[in-house]
Amino acid sequence: MLRPDLLPDHLAERVTTHSAAGMAAGAGEFVLYWMRTAVRAHENPALDTALALSRTLQRPVFVYHALSERYPYAADRHHTFILEGARDVEAECAARGIGYAFHLERPGHRQPALRQLAERACLVITETMPVPPLDWLTDSLADQAPCPVWSVDTACVVPMPLVDKAHTRAFAFRDDTANIRRERLRRPWPEVTPAHPPFVPAALPYEPVVLATADIPALVAQCEIDHGVGPVPHTRGGSRAGYARWDEFTRSGRLDRYAAKRNDATIDGVSRMSAYFHYGMVSALRVARECAALAGDGPAKYLDELLVWRELAYAFCYWHASPTTLEGIPAWARETLATHERDHRDVLSWERLARGKTGDALWDATQQSLVRHGELHNNVRMTWGKALPLWSENAEQALERLVDLNHRYALDGRDPASYGGLLWCLGQFDRPFTPPVRVLGTVRPRPTSEHRKRLDLQAYRRRVERPAMPSAPSVLVVGAGVSGLACARTLTDHGFSVTVLEKGRGVGGRLSTRREGAWRFDHGAPLMHFGDARTRRFVQSWEQDGYLAALGDAHTGRGAMSTWPKHLAADLTVKTGVQVQQLVQGQHAGARWQVQDQHGVTHTADVLVLAIPAPQAVALLGGAPPSALMALQEVRMAPCWSTMVVFDAPPPVRLTEQLRAGELTWADERVARCVAMTALPGRPTADAWVAQASATWSRAQLERAAEEICAEVTPVLCAHLETAGTVLHAASHRWRYARTEQGVDSPCLWSATQGVGACGDFAMAFPQAASDLERAWLSGVAMAGRILGG
Structure with missing residues (x-):
């Protein structure tokens, strides 16, 4: 029978068995390591557990690393970061002589590979991640696999299984785990040497992606995910980038000043390592050892954040039955929030929150940091989170929004440390504060008005409002229909300079409203339908804010169909009455594209997007469009x-x-x-x-x-x-x-080398879209995603 105590102590103490106790190893071909949240091939307890048992079972190890389209908040941002990290893992595994093959789920590559591999394995090892959906997926695999399934704590210095309970206060956790922590910090990590040559199973149930030579932006663009949340170029995924950031933080002296400077969000006072810890691209064990070897208040405070507050959240999620719901906050907090549920509040839509359009200057700036940079300074994150209950119907909706906005945009979202911080905003790991205040009751308040008194708001805004791309290109979008507006709006929200040129008198294309004397007609598309999950949150917001109205299973603009496109264009630079006559590619005033209109005016930009009907785009491009846009000639309207x-x-x-x-x-x-x-x-x-x-x-x-x-x-x-x-x-x-009538099986068309793309309802790669208009929206967002991908 296979038992954790067959392992060395430093590995055995980290194991959680998900199959029946003492279940015998299967008669499979290999030990399968299902890599998920320890995206590294060094100081990786899960990998070392697989290698140790490989020697015992006399079976080789195979590392299966996959990226699904279906995980919550799947977007270009998370996908890109993970793929960049996987590229480093691929190289590390090759250097250590360990078999590895990456599976990217996308159209044509959606095989149930994990289940099929588990049926051929004698044992499955993965990482312990005690929050949904990964904990559910682990248990589900254990219920179905014919072999044992174990998970291993790869994230914490104090292994989660040793903590014994869900602590609710940091001081108690710090004291109860002090001896274990002190002893583990002294241990160097002994890596296990592979006992077999590199092994990849024959007849893999998927086609592996060779990451060393892969075009990551192109791969991401193929996936059916949210293309409206762009990558963060200044925070590249992978162990090399992660350790480079850590080394710079320590060498620059900022670690020494951490205790004194960590709360100032206008300077580089923090390490910005949380995304690398979240995905396990950097070993928290190694960083903790290096930090513990240094003297001073800065390293001591950093260790307290890393090993107490962070690991408190991990252990809490591991031991609590419902750590990601309101059941995860103390009874007193649930009671006071319920008591104040009828207090007056201004309930804002998801879209106003997500786009940072609340009117609160500090909060909107924090949200821009999330949207554009995928991160939020911890000191302002607490103020950001405390405001959301004031704009939500109740505590349940507040928690939903905390989770949504954090997990969707933050590179460090979706792990126990995130839930620890989010639940803290509703009273977790804290005590009651009196007197009670509106909405929050005795949950500790943190008003933005008070935070502004100790923060240079203008300096903070300059820091977070810049685009994440160091030299973000200027963009010209030709056409202010739904597709063009979706593209321009997404890029503008990410800090890009975008101008939209529209030949008509107003925006919306077929959604324009025609005035005939005293009468108005929605003569293009009076009704529209939505079916794709990626548009659902927007549609709900547009209804709540009065731009759309539901009519059976259809939607229409409230008051006029043009109400909706006017809203989409509200924050954009749109020039109407501009008929594009000629496109010229080449350097002009530092820009790659010149666009001449009917008045002889030349508009320039680095990137050109044609969001007009395909025949018009073909005519503008002339007889020799870029090869990437040749498919426009196939479109029939x-x-x-x-x-x-x-x-x-x-x-x-x-x-x-x-x-x-x-x-x-x-x-x-x-x-x-x-x-x-x-x-x-x-x-x-x-x-x-x-x-x-x-x-x-x-x-x-x-x-x-x-x-x-x-x-x-x-x-x-x-x-x-x-x-x-x-x-x-x-x-x-x-x-x-x-x-x-005949479209293109692609979300959009894009030539990165020439900086030109096309989007519109000709894009047929959206099987869940319920109408041409929804395809146009999704295509415009996908077009923005290609530009954001660099």
Whole structure:
């Protein structure tokens, strides 16, 4: 029977068994090390446990390292950091003679490889990570695998299994674990020598990515993840980058000054190592030993943060039954928050919070630090977190938002140390404070107004508002439809300089609202549908803030369809009435692209994005578009004639009762789809309708005059509506490029070498998208992701 006590003591004390106690090792081919949160091949207790048992079981070790699209808050930021770290691991394993093969989940590469490998293994080793989803995934694998599954603490100097309980105060944890900590800090880490040659199983159930030569931005772009959270170029993933940062911190003398300078968020007073600890790219054991060997208040304070506050959170999550919920905060905190649940609060939408648009200057700056730099100075993080309950409906929603905003943007998010800090904002690891205050009750308050008194806000803003990319390119976006606005907005939120050029009088493209005298018509896309999980949080925010209204399973702009694109453009530099006539690539005033408009004005930028219908983009690019954009020539778009009619009386009640989300459909191609403007929220009371013809009919009538179309369609609409009312107004509009009939199986098109890309609803790589408009949004965000990827 396989037991942890067969291991050396320094490894045995770190093991948690997830299979039945004493379960026999399987008759498999190899020991499988499932690498997740110790992304290193040195001072790695899980790897060394696998190597030690490999010798006992006389089976080779294989390191399976994978990156899923489905983990919570999967985004370009986390993906890039992990892949950069994996590149170092690949090289380290090769140097140590250990078999390693990386699996990147993406379209065409979504095999259940872990389960298939576990069926061939005699033992599975992974890291102990006592927060969801990794703890759930470990237990799930243990329930299914035919061999034992063990996890090993790779994160803490004091192994989590030795702590024995979930401490709720730092001083008690510090005292109770002092002897173990002191003894472990004296131990050098004895690495285990592999007993077998490098081993990779035959017939792997996936195609490994060779990271040494991989194009990481291109790989990330293929994954179905959130492309709106960009990488952080100044914080590269990997052990080499992590140790370089640690060495610079110690050599510069900043570690010596840490105790005195750590609370000033306007200077480089902290190590900024938490992302490397979170992903295990740097060994906390090694850093702790090096720090313990130094004298002074700075190293002592750093050790207290690293080994007490951080490991307190890890041990708490390990021993507590529900450490990531409100059950994880003390009873007194839950009670006081519940007592004050009815206190007045200004509930803000997720989008206002995420984009740092609350109006509180300090809080908005902290959120910009998260969005742009993927990090938040610990001293302001506490103030940031304490504000969220004031803008949330209740403590449960406050915790959801704390987790969402931290885990989505922070490179160090999603581990026990994160939960320790987030739960502290709601009373964990703390005591009651009196007198009670609004919303928080006796939970310790930390108002931004008080924090501003001890912080140079302007200096802090200069620090966090700069883009993470050292020389962020200027960007020109041609087209202010949904795709162009999504791209420009995402880049602007990351600190890029972006200008949008739009030929029309307003923004929105097909979502524009047309005024005809006293009447208004949403004559392009009166209704839209959303289905992709990546848009859900935005849609909920747009509803809450009054830009969209739900209508059955559809959505429409509140008051007018143009309300939504106007909101998207609110923080952007948009120049309307600008018709692009010519594109010239080449250096001009330090920029790669020159764009000349109809007035002879030249606009320049480093990067050009074409967010216009594909045929128009092809025409602008001329006869020889960049090879990466050649697929635009394959796109086929369908036209649509829209006819706008106002009657002085409504149709029979029988017909109005048949309206579904304000829409009627008929087999007649001239009025294939008909939307009642009066059925949409906030529209005029006049009986106004928009009838849209089928693509087939519209194509056949494409070059006819609008007046002729109107004269033919209006009586047809009257007949179908069975209205006896008088026509007060009628007009038709031709949308030459209304819908995509044949698109491109890509999220967007991008040439990094030439700095030009294209996005729009032609992008068909979004299987969950419910409409052309949602594809356009996702494509615009993906386009921004390619630019942010460098």
